[in-house]
Amino acid sequence: MENITEYLNSGVEYLKYPVFGIYLMLIIVGGLTAVLSKNLIRALIGLILTLFGVAGMYFLMSAPFIALMQILIYVGAVTVLIFFSIMLTRAPDGDAGMETDGKKLNKQIILALISGLAPAFILGIIIFQKMPDALPLKPETSITILGGLLVGPYSLAFELISVVLFTAMAGAVLLGFERRDKK
Amino acid sequence: MNPLVLYHLTALLLLGFGLFGLTSRKTLVGMLISVELMLNGAGLALVASARLTPAVDAVGQIGTLLVMGLAAAEATLVLAIILVVSKRYGSVETIDISKLKG
Numbered sequence: 001m002e003n004i005t006e007y008l009n010s011g012v013e014y015l016k017y018p019v020f021g022i023y024l025m026l027i028i029v030g031g032l033t034a035v036l037s038k039n040l041i042r043a044l045i046g047l048i049l050t051l052f053g054v055a056g057m058y059f060l061m062s063a064p065f066i067a068l069m070q071i072l073i074y075v076g077a078v079t080v081l082i083f084f085s086i087m088l089t090r091a092p093d094g095d096a097g098m099e100t101d102g103k104k105l106n107k108q109i110i111l112a113l114i115s116g117l118a119p120a121f122i123l124g125i126i127i128f129q130k131m132p133d134a135l136p137l138k139p140e141t142s143i144t145i146l147g148g149l150l151v152g153p154y155s156l157a158f159e160l161i162s163v164v165l166f167t168a169m170a171g172a173v174l175l176g177f178e179r180r181d182k183k
Numbered sequence: 184m185n186p187l188v189l190y191h192l193t194a195l196l197l198l199g200f201g202l203f204g205l206t207s208r209k210t211l212v213g214m215l216i217s218v219e220l221m222l223n224g225a226g227l228a229l230v231a232s233a234r235l236t237p238a239v240d241a242v243g244q245i246g247t248l249l250v251m252g253l254a255a256a257e258a259t260l261v262l263a264i265i266l267v268v269s270k271r272y273g274s275v276e277t278i279d280i281s282k283l284k285g
Contacts, residue, residue: 034202047216054223061234073251081258086234090268099209116203120195127191134187134235141240149241161252172263
């Protein structure tokens with residue numbers, strides 16, 4: 001089967017929901033681990049699980065290029081950066097990447113729950129009120145078209161994102177630069 | 184429950200996780216992880232809207248690519264900031280670095 005879209009719109013459509021459920025499970029388990037785990041390395045593993053789940057959803061929407069970019073950029077680059085920042089910030093008393101237990105006030109948890117739930121609740125109500133109709137999946141957009149748009153009508157955005165990336169890299173180097181003369 | 188609503192609810196779930204983590208985490212690294220969760224939710228919502236509504240498909244996908252690029256830039260910069268903070272304060276806990284001078 002050469003075209004994922006045809007495949008998804010054709011006979012195996014009933015497989016869509018179980019597969020979606022699997023990816024949703026990955027996202028939920030990974031997200032909870034990423035948010036709740038005391039050990040930051042475990043939280044990072046949870047984040048990776050979530051990223052793979054989202055990549056799977058991109059595949060399910062027959063956007064394979066975005067899915068592969070998700071795996072390449074997020075799983076390949078961003079998580080490595082986060083891992084570095086865990087590794088390089090060792091607490092003076094030894095353990096790297098542990099959040100101190102401390103007195104985690106119940107009040108704090110409740111406030112955090114509210115701040116997480118309130119926007120989700122409001123947006124959820126809006127989604128359920130609108131309940132937009134879904135079209136059947138469109139044919140897959142080829143990378144050629146995406147690339148053509150990036151160097152054609154959207155070349156300004158493309159250049160700007162390059163400038164932002166360059167600035168971020170230069171800023172990171174500048175910030176990380178250690179002055180030797182000042183002790 | 185059509186697929187579009189399902190995808191948007193998933194994106195909403197990611198946003199909720201991210202906001203909860205951002206407010207409940209005590210270290211900068213944990214907050215960075217939560218921000219990445221939220222950005223993923225944004226990308227998922229964009230692609231779902233592009234693929235399953237009459238909107239132009241390629242534009243949504245390009246938007247998601249730009250979001251990913253921004254996320255990479257942000258992670259780089261936050262890594263540098265975390266390094267500087269941990270060098271200067273000896274800790275990356277928000278409680279230790281939230282005091283003003285004086």
